[in-house]
Amino acid sequence: MTNRFLAAVLALALPFPAFAQRAEPPVPPAADPAVAALRDAALKDDVAYDIVEGLTTEVGQRLAGTEAEARARQWAAAKLNALGFKNVRIETYRMPVWVRGEERAEITAPFPQKLTLAALGNSGATPAAGLTAEVVVFKTYSDLANAPDGSLKGKIAYVGNAMAPTQDGSSYGQAGVARFVGPAVAARKGAAAIVIRSIGTDTHRLPHTGMTSFPEGVKPIPAAALSVPDAKLIEAMAARGRPISMKLVLTPRQIGEQESGNVIAEVPGSDPDAGVVLIGGHLDSWDLATGAIDDASGVAITAAAAKRILDSGRQPRRTIRVVWFGAEEVGGYGGRDYTRRHGAERHAVAAESDFGADRVWRFQATLPDSAKAVADRLASALAPLGIVHGKGDGGDGSDIGPTIATGVAGIDLNQSGLHYFDTHHTPDDTLDRVDREELRQNVAAWTAMLAVVADAPEEIGPVQRKSH
Amino acid sequence: MTNRFLAAVLALALPFPAFAQRAEPPVPPAADPAVAALRDAALKDDVAYDIVEGLTTEVGQRLAGTEAEARARQWAAAKLNALGFKNVRIETYRMPVWVRGEERAEITAPFPQKLTLAALGNSGATPAAGLTAEVVVFKTYSDLANAPDGSLKGKIAYVGNAMAPTQDGSSYGQAGVARFVGPAVAARKGAAAIVIRSIGTDTHRLPHTGMTSFPEGVKPIPAAALSVPDAKLIEAMAARGRPISMKLVLTPRQIGEQESGNVIAEVPGSDPDAGVVLIGGHLDSWDLATGAIDDASGVAITAAAAKRILDSGRQPRRTIRVVWFGAEEVGGYGGRDYTRRHGAERHAVAAESDFGADRVWRFQATLPDSAKAVADRLASALAPLGIVHGKGDGGDGSDIGPTIATGVAGIDLNQSGLHYFDTHHTPDDTLDRVDREELRQNVAAWTAMLAVVADAPEEIGPVQRKSH
Structure with missing residues (x-):
C-alpha cells in the first residue's frame, strides 16, 4: 500500500464532521x-x-x-x-466533393474470408478489378509511424489503434489519428493501400467512415475502415504468424x-x-x-x-x-x-x-x-x-x-x-x-x-x- | 379485479408460516x-x-x-x-444449393433513400437491372394473409410482423411465419416481390437472412429481409399516406x-x-x-x-x-x-x-x-x-x-x-x-x-x- 493510498483510506475513515471543516463554497445564485x-x-x-x-x-x-x-x-x-x-x-x-464507389475486401490467404469495410473520405481508388497485396499488421498508430520509410512498398498497411469509450469523447482524438493522418503516413512509406480498424467503440459489423487527408504532394492511396469484428479477425489471423494477403476493391472518386x-x-x-x-x-x-x-x-x-x-x-x-x-x-x-x-x-x-x-x-x-x-x-x-x-x-x-x-x-x-x-x-x-x-x-x-x-x-x- | 387475481393477492398477503403448510416436495437425489x-x-x-x-x-x-x-x-x-x-x-x-447474388434496394418515392437488406434463402431473382414497383405495406403477417387474391399483382409486398425477445425463443416461431411462408403467400396473391422486416430482436442496420420455401407450383419471387431500422423507415414513410415505390435488385440463384x-x-x-x-x-x-x-x-x-x-x-x-x-x-x-x-x-x-x-x-x-x-x-x-x-x-x-x-x-x-x-x-x-x-x-x-x-x-x- 502506498503512503498516498493509505492517506486516502484514512481520510475516508474519518467521521463525517471532518468534511464540515472544508471551506464552504460561495453561495450559488438562486435559480430564476x-x-x-x-x-x-x-x-x-x-x-x-x-x-x-x-x-x-x-x-x-x-x-x-x-x-x-x-x-x-x-x-x-x-x-x-x-x-x-x-x-x-x-x-x-x-x-470539392468526394463520393463513395464500390467497396469490397477479402482475405485471400491464409484463411479466405470476406470483410466489411467503408472507404474513408478522400480515399484514393484501386483499379476497378481491385488490388491484391500482402498485409502488414500494425497494432497501433505508433507502430505504423515508426515503420522504416519504404518498408511498406506495394503492401497494404493495417492499423488497429483500438478506441475505448470516454464520457468527454477524448479517446476519439487519440485513437482517431490512425484515420486522420494514418493514410498519409502509410502513403509516404510506400503503401499501396491502408485499412484501419474503425475509430469506434462498438463491436457490430458496421464500419465507421470519416475523413482523412493527404497533404499536397502525397498521392491519395485507397484507404478504408474495417468494422471492429473484421479488424479483430485480421489480428487473430496475424497471431497465427502466417503471411496475410488481401484483395481490396475501392472505387471512390472526386467529383x-x-x-x-x-x-x-x-x-x-x-x-x-x-x-x-x-x-x-x-x-x-x-x-x-x-x-x-x-x-x-x-x-x-x-x-x-x-x-x-x-x-x-x-x-x-x-x-x-x-x-x-x-x-x-x-x-x-x-x-x-x-x-x-x-x-x-x-x-x-x-x-x-x-x-x-x-x-x-x-x-x-x-x-x-x-x-x-x-x-x-x-x-x-x-x-x-x-x-x-x-x-x-x-x-x-x-x-x-x-x-x-x-x-x-x-x-x-x-x-x-x-x-x-x-x-x-x-x-x-x-x-x-x-x-x-x-x-x-x-x-x-x-x-x-x-x-x-x-x-x-x-x-x-x-x-x-x-x-x- | 378478477376473483383469481384477488385470490393471488390474498395468498401473497398471508404470513410466512402459511407457505410451510404446502406439501413438501419429494427429497431430491443427492448430487453425485x-x-x-x-x-x-x-x-x-x-x-x-x-x-x-x-x-x-x-x-x-x-x-x-x-x-x-x-x-x-x-x-x-x-x-x-x-x-x-x-x-x-x-x-x-x-x-440442392442456393447462393446469394447482388442485393440492393432503394425507395424511389416519395423520399428517395437506400435500404439495407439480404435475400432470403430460396429467393427468386429480379431482372439484373432490378424491378421497380409500388410497395403495399402490411404491418403483420395476418394482414398479408387476409389480402384478397390478385390484390398484389405486380407490386412489392412489405410485411412487418415485429418480433419481441423471449427467453424460450417462442416468439421466433410466431413472428417467423412472415419469413417461412410469407413469400409463398405473397407470390400466390400475385406479388412481384416481397420484403419483410427481419425476424430479429435488434435495432442494428444488419438484416437477418434465413430460409423461406415455395411449395410445388408456386414460382419463387424475389424475397428479402430489411434490417429493422430500414423496416421502421418504410413504416414511417407509410404513415405519411403517400404511395411508396421501391427499386429492388436481387440476383441469387440455385446452383x-x-x-x-x-x-x-x-x-x-x-x-x-x-x-x-x-x-x-x-x-x-x-x-x-x-x-x-x-x-x-x-x-x-x-x-x-x-x-x-x-x-x-x-x-x-x-x-x-x-x-x-x-x-x-x-x-x-x-x-x-x-x-x-x-x-x-x-x-x-x-x-x-x-x-x-x-x-x-x-x-x-x-x-x-x-x-x-x-x-x-x-x-x-x-x-x-x-x-x-x-x-x-x-x-x-x-x-x-x-x-x-x-x-x-x-x-x-x-x-x-x-x-x-x-x-x-x-x-x-x-x-x-x-x-x-x-x-x-x-x-x-x-x-x-x-x-x-x-x-x-x-x-x-x-x-x-x-x-x-
Whole structure:
C-alpha cells in the first residue's frame, strides 16, 4: 500500500464532521423561476424529436455537396419557417466533393474470408478489378509511424489503434489519428493501400467512415475502415504468424466543386447592440445512414430550444441565430462560410450541438470577465438536470470554430460520449439510436442556457483564449 | 379485479408460516460428487472457446454445400482427431444449393433513400437491372394473409410482423411465419416481390437472412429481409399516406446439387447394448458472418463436454457420439442423412445445442418411464448452475429431429433466447458475440448431463410423444 493510498483510506475513515471543516463554497445564485419554468416545460418537448424523425424519414442521408444535401436545405427552410422562425434563409457556397464507389475486401490467404469495410473520405481508388497485396499488421498508430520509410512498398498497411469509450469523447482524438493522418503516413512509406480498424467503440459489423487527408504532394492511396469484428479477425489471423494477403476493391472518386449551404433562422432580439447568440448543429450527414445522431439531433435540439424562447411570449434581449451548417463532416466548409459572411457582425456567444443525443452531463463556458456571473447563473439553472459545471474552455466544435477563433465567447453543453462512437459515421446512425427522454433533457438544457444567456444584462464582449 | 387475481393477492398477503403448510416436495437425489467435480472443472473450460475461435478465424462463413463448408469439414475432422476423439469420420451426401447474388434496394418515392437488406434463402431473382414497383405495406403477417387474391399483382409486398425477445425463443416461431411462408403467400396473391422486416430482436442496420420455401407450383419471387431500422423507415414513410415505390435488385440463384456432409466423432462406451448418446450442433453457417453463435458455439460446447468425459479417466457406459451436422440452415439435410445411415442403431438419448452461447437457464427431458430417475439426478446436477427443470418435452432441434421422430428419448439444455435473435443469421454473428464465461457455463451443463446420462444404470429405451 502506498503512503498516498493509505492517506486516502484514512481520510475516508474519518467521521463525517471532518468534511464540515472544508471551506464552504460561495453561495450559488438562486435559480430564476422564469428560466426554471421554461427549462422544465422543455422536458416535455416533442419538437426536437419531430425534426429528427422528419429529417431522417423524409430526406435521409445528406452527404455534403450532393443533391440530397440540397433537398435537406429545402426541407430545413420549410421546417424552420413552419416553426415560426424569422429571417429564414439559405446561404450557399461551393466546395470539392468526394463520393463513395464500390467497396469490397477479402482475405485471400491464409484463411479466405470476406470483410466489411467503408472507404474513408478522400480515399484514393484501386483499379476497378481491385488490388491484391500482402498485409502488414500494425497494432497501433505508433507502430505504423515508426515503420522504416519504404518498408511498406506495394503492401497494404493495417492499423488497429483500438478506441475505448470516454464520457468527454477524448479517446476519439487519440485513437482517431490512425484515420486522420494514418493514410498519409502509410502513403509516404510506400503503401499501396491502408485499412484501419474503425475509430469506434462498438463491436457490430458496421464500419465507421470519416475523413482523412493527404497533404499536397502525397498521392491519395485507397484507404478504408474495417468494422471492429473484421479488424479483430485480421489480428487473430496475424497471431497465427502466417503471411496475410488481401484483395481490396475501392472505387471512390472526386467529383469536383459542388454547391453546399447553410440554413439560417432567427429569434430576433430587442437589443441589436447586445450581440447575436449563435447556436446550431450541422445539416449534412455521412452517406451510410440517415444521420440521426450526427447531426439531426444537434440541429433539432438547438432549434427546439430556440423555438421555446420564440414561443415564450417575451422577446429576448439578444437575437438568437440558429444555423444548420452544411458540409461539416467533410471539412467544415459551412462554418467557414458563415464566418466569412457574418464574422464582422457582433456575436455575444457561440455554442453548437454536434455530439449526438445522449444526456448532457457537463457544461463549460468561456466568457469575458464582465460576464462571469452568467456562468454561475447557468450552473444554477442546469444543475437540476444533472449537469456539472466543468472548468475547461467552452466554445468547442468545428462549425463555430471559425467564429470562436475571432474571439467570441463560447458555451458547451456536453453530451455523454460513452455511446456516441458506437454509432457515429456508421450505417447504424438511424432514428433508433435517439432516446426521446434524453433528447428532451438536451432541449431543456439548451432552453435554460438560452434563457440565461440571451437575456443576460451583462455585456458579453470578446474573450482571449490561449489556444486561439 | 378478477376473483383469481384477488385470490393471488390474498395468498401473497398471508404470513410466512402459511407457505410451510404446502406439501413438501419429494427429497431430491443427492448430487453425485463425481458428476459435480466434472461439472465444476468445466467452468474453467477453454476447449469450447478455442473451437469457436478457430472455426471462425480459420474457416469463417461455411454455407452448406459450398467449398467453404467442405473446408470446415476438413478443419473439424482434424480438430476432433487432435482432441483425441475416436472413430472420427466424414459422411457426405448431396443437396440442392442456393447462393446469394447482388442485393440492393432503394425507395424511389416519395423520399428517395437506400435500404439495407439480404435475400432470403430460396429467393427468386429480379431482372439484373432490378424491378421497380409500388410497395403495399402490411404491418403483420395476418394482414398479408387476409389480402384478397390478385390484390398484389405486380407490386412489392412489405410485411412487418415485429418480433419481441423471449427467453424460450417462442416468439421466433410466431413472428417467423412472415419469413417461412410469407413469400409463398405473397407470390400466390400475385406479388412481384416481397420484403419483410427481419425476424430479429435488434435495432442494428444488419438484416437477418434465413430460409423461406415455395411449395410445388408456386414460382419463387424475389424475397428479402430489411434490417429493422430500414423496416421502421418504410413504416414511417407509410404513415405519411403517400404511395411508396421501391427499386429492388436481387440476383441469387440455385446452383444445383452439391456435396455436404456430417462430421462424426466418438467417446466409445463400455456397453454397446446401452445405446448411443447422440449430441451435437451444426457445422454449416449462414453466409453473412462467421457463424460464431449459430452454430460454432453448439459444436464447440458439445465437443468440449464430450472431451471432458473422454479425459476423465473412466470409460462411460454408453458411447457418446458427437455429430457436427452439415446443412442445417438450409433444410436439415445433415440430420436426415444421419438418421438414414444410423437410424437403425440403438440410441439412448439425443440432444443438440443450436441456440447460441448464452447461459443455459432450463433443461427439459423426455425419458421412458424406466428412466424417470435420470431426470431427477439431472435436476440435482444442474441446479447449482442456475438451471431450472422445465416440465415440457425434451428433444427439440432440427438436426436431432429425425432421430427423435424414431422414438428416441431427448434432453434439451436451453440457452436464453433473450439476445439470440439480436445476432442470429446476421453479419453480426461473429466471435465478439460469445461471452467466455457463459460458454463455460454451457460446457459445465453439458458435461454434467453427459456424466449422468452416459453412465445411467437404467435402461433408456424408446419413448412415445404426442407430437411425433
